[in-house]
Amino acid sequence: MDMGNSSLVTEFILVGLTKYSDIQLPLFFLFLGIYIVTVAGNMGLVTLIGLNSHLHTPMYYFLFNLSFIDLCYSSVITPKLLVNFVSELNTISYAGCMTQLFFYGFFVSAECYVLTVMAYDRYVAICKPLLYTVTMSPRVCSLLAVIVYVGAFIGAWAHTGCMLRLNFCDANTINHYMCDILPLLELSCTSTYVNELVVLIVVGFDVGVPSLTIIVSYTFILASILRIHSTEGRSKAFSTCSSHIIVVSVFFGSGAFMYLHPSSVLSMDQGKVSTVFYTIVVPMLNPLIYSFRNKEVKVALKKSLNRKTFS
Numbered sequence: 001m002d003m004g005n006s007s008l009v010t011e012f013i014l015v016g017l018t019k020y021s022d023i024q025l026p027l028f029f030l031f032l033g034i035y036i037v038t039v040a041g042n043m044g045l046v047t048l049i050g051l052n053s054h055l056h057t058p059m060y061y062f063l064f065n066l067s068f069i070d071l072c073y074s075s076v077i078t079p080k081l082l083v084n085f086v087s088e089l090n091t092i093s094y095a096g097c098m099t100q101l102f103f104y105g106f107f108v109s110a111e112c113y114v115l116t117v118m119a120y121d122r123y124v125a126i127c128k129p130l131l132y133t134v135t136m137s138p139r140v141c142s143l144l145a146v147i148v149y150v151g152a153f154i155g156a157w158a159h160t161g162c163m164l165r166l167n168f169c170d171a172n173t174i175n176h177y178m179c180d181i182l183p184l185l186e187l188s189c190t191s192t193y194v195n196e197l198v199v200l201i202v203v204g205f206d207v208g209v210p211s212l213t214i215i216v217s218y219t220f221i222l223a224s225i226l227r228i229h230s231t232e233g234r235s236k237a238f239s240t241c242s243s244h245i246i247v248v249s250v251f252f253g254s255g256a257f258m259y260l261h262p263s264s265v266l267s268m269d270q271g272k273v274s275t276v277f278y279t280i281v282v283p284m285l286n287p288l289i290y291s292f293r294n295k296e297v298k299v300a301l302k303k304s305l306n307r308k309t310f311s
Helices: 021-051 058-086 094-127 129-135 138-164 181-187 193-226 231-259 268-292 295-310
Strands: 011-014 091-093
Touching: 011 094, 021 058, 021 268, 021 295, 058 094, 058 138, 058 268, 091 094, 094 129, 094 138, 094 181, 094 193, 094 231, 094 268, 138 181, 138 193, 181 193, 193 231, 231 268, 268 295
Parallel strands: none
Antiparallel strands: 011 091
16 A cells, blocks of 8 residues: 655644543543453354354355454554553554554445345345245355455445645644544545545445345335234244344444535534444444344354363
8 A cells, every 4th residue: 555645744643532532531431341241252153154054054154254344453453542541642544544544444345235234134034935045055155255355345445545736734633533534534635526426426326235135125025924824924924133233323323424414514522433333342342242032043052062061
């Protein structure tokens, strides 16, 4: 990544989540606890899926990727936020800021695509069960995973590449706890028209296309579930989708609220609160939702704990 633009700024100052010093320490312990739960939950889910052969199915393959992505992009953001709570002046170098921006964009986009693929997987499983093994073969799953990460790379590079072309003259205080797109655009002393256009196109695609795909998938899923005569069959079919629906609603809802508003409508303080949801809270919730609401995961966890106890 070429950091050699004509920017006069060599480092940025991160304002953080709040300016009130009396709540900095309580917030530090709150977010430290959230981060510990996030790391433990996602690493636990990754390990559990990897060690249990009966979880080596398309659904859990993509859940494995989702947990890996959540672990990574939470780690891109949260440690720096924790430092901000306990330091008087929280700075980040220009290169470090652009690097954080890239990986943040990469993992957020990857999460959008993985959630979309997971919706498609549920559609095939419920609407076309006889073709599921063929349609979601290991080769197809691997191809979908490659598309997820390549697509995320393109989106992240589009944002970061456009940011590298901007000049930052004197202002270097970012009104945020991380190097996010919109707060950085506010500091530029050159035109940000191209950047704003890229944000509208890339974020619109990352939110719009997955949202449309998920809505269409669940429309067919709902129609198939309603055609199931037994109450037990309906309940079982719906239970395989409920966790995914909850995660999708929180993630896409907070992301759309943050990025698909003009900067004049959404204040940066509101934006910071919204960003907390999908950068810090959602990565913690995902493994909890999929663990507590998934019978197969709970069974695998019990078996793993029993093996460890008796070994």
